[in-house]
Amino acid sequence: SQQGEEDPQALSIQEGENATMNCSYKTSINNLQWYRQNSGRGLVHLILIRSNEREKHSGRLRVTLDTSKKSSSLLITASRAADTASYFCATPGDDYKLSFGAGTTVTVRA
Amino acid sequence: KAGVTQTPRYLIKTRGQQVTLSCSPISGHRSVSWYQQTPGQGLQFLFEYFSETQRNKGNFPGRFSGRQFSNSRSEMNVSTLELGDSALYLCASTTGTGHSPLHFGNGTRLTVT
Numbered sequence: 001s002q003q004g005e006e007d008p009q010a011l012s013i014q015e016g017e018n019a020t021m022n023c024s025y026k027t028s029i030n031n032l033q034w035y036r037q038n039s040g041r042g043l044v045h046l047i048l049i050r051s052n053e054r055e056k057h058s059g060r061l062r063v064t065l066d067t068s069k070k071s072s073s074l075l076i077t078a079s080r081a082a083d084t085a086s087y088f089c090a091t092p093g094d095d096y097k098l099s100f101g102a103g104t105t106v107t108v109r110a
Numbered sequence: 111k112a113g114v115t116q117t118p119r120y121l122i123k124t125r126g127q128q129v130t131l132s133c134s135p136i137s138g139h140r141s142v143s144w145y146q147q148t149p150g151q152g153l154q155f156l157f158e159y160f161s162e163t164q165r166n167k168g169n170f171p172g173r174f175s176g177r178q179f180s181n182s183r184s185e186m187n188v189s190t191l192e193l194g195d196s197a198l199y200l201c202a203s204t205t206g207t208g209h210s211p212l213h214f215g216n217g218t219r220l221t222v223t
Contacts, residue, residue: 031209042114042200042214088153092209096141096165100153 004032004089004101012107019076021104023089024069032065032072033090033098043088046074079108111136114215116201122221128189131218133201135182139213141206142184144176147198147217156199159184160206191222 004025013019025032031050035043049056049065049072056063062075076083086103093099115134123129135142144156155168159178176186182203188195198219202212 033211035212035214040198040217040219042116042216043202043212045211045213048209048211096143096158096160096206097155097168098143098209098212099155100145102152 004091004099006087006089006101006104008104009102010105010107012109013079014109015079015081017079019079019083019106019108021074021087021106023072023074023101025072025089025091026070027091027093029067029091031092032063034061034063034072034074035088035090035100037086037088037103039085046087076106079106081108081110084108111138114201114203114213116199116215116218118218119216120219120221122223123191124223125191125193127191128187129191129220130185130187131199131201131220133184133186133203133215135184135201135203136213139203139205140182141204142178142182143202143204143212144184144186145200145202146170147200148196153200156186188220193222196220196222 004023007022033048034046037043060077065072086105088100088103090098090100117132141160143158146154157167162178173189178184198217200217202214
């Protein structure tokens with residue numbers, strides 16, 4: 001079963017715009033991770049935010065975490081065509097198991 | 111460092127056959143996890159190995175098995191293939207301590223006909 005659920009399922013934006021996607025999860029966590037997957041490829045780790053952190057930045061990425069609402073958001077600023085991909089949130093569940101959400105597919109139009 | 115390497119990249123098999131997929135983790139990583147990715151079910155956890163021991167297993171039938179060798183390389187095997195086993199199989203490695211991020215290979219695309 002999936003721990004995290006992303007919203008929206010799909011997003012289409014113009015190059016240069018910002019893209020925001022959300023992740024909700026069910027149980028307590030000690031960290032939440034975001035990954036990107038380009039079509040037909042493996043996942044690439046983007047950012048990890050710990051449960052005692054509220055916000056984290058990495059380049060054009062900004063992640064927030066609200067443990068009281070069991071939710072996280074990923075913001076990509078000034079999007080580029082290369083940002084076209086699927087984005088997944090992931091939470092550590094049972095020992096050594098990372099559970100992934102269904103993902104948000106982002107399309108950046110030139 | 112070289113990334114996670116999965117072989118083969120593509121595979122076509124017939125129902126009833128068996129298949130073995132291989133994964134070489136990043137040097138120094140002792141944990142290897144396997145995931146199945148399908149359009150309908152998303153990313154589903156198969157199992158995780160650390161120092162040749164399976165530490166966790168997902169909800170898959172016994173036809174799915176794996177192992178890890180002393181050099182941390184891992185293989186997974188699927189016997190008596192079914193059409194529903196068609197998927198992208200992803201391997202990921204990590205140090206295995208704490209909840210460090212996973213490093214994924216590009217997967218093996220298995221098609222069962």
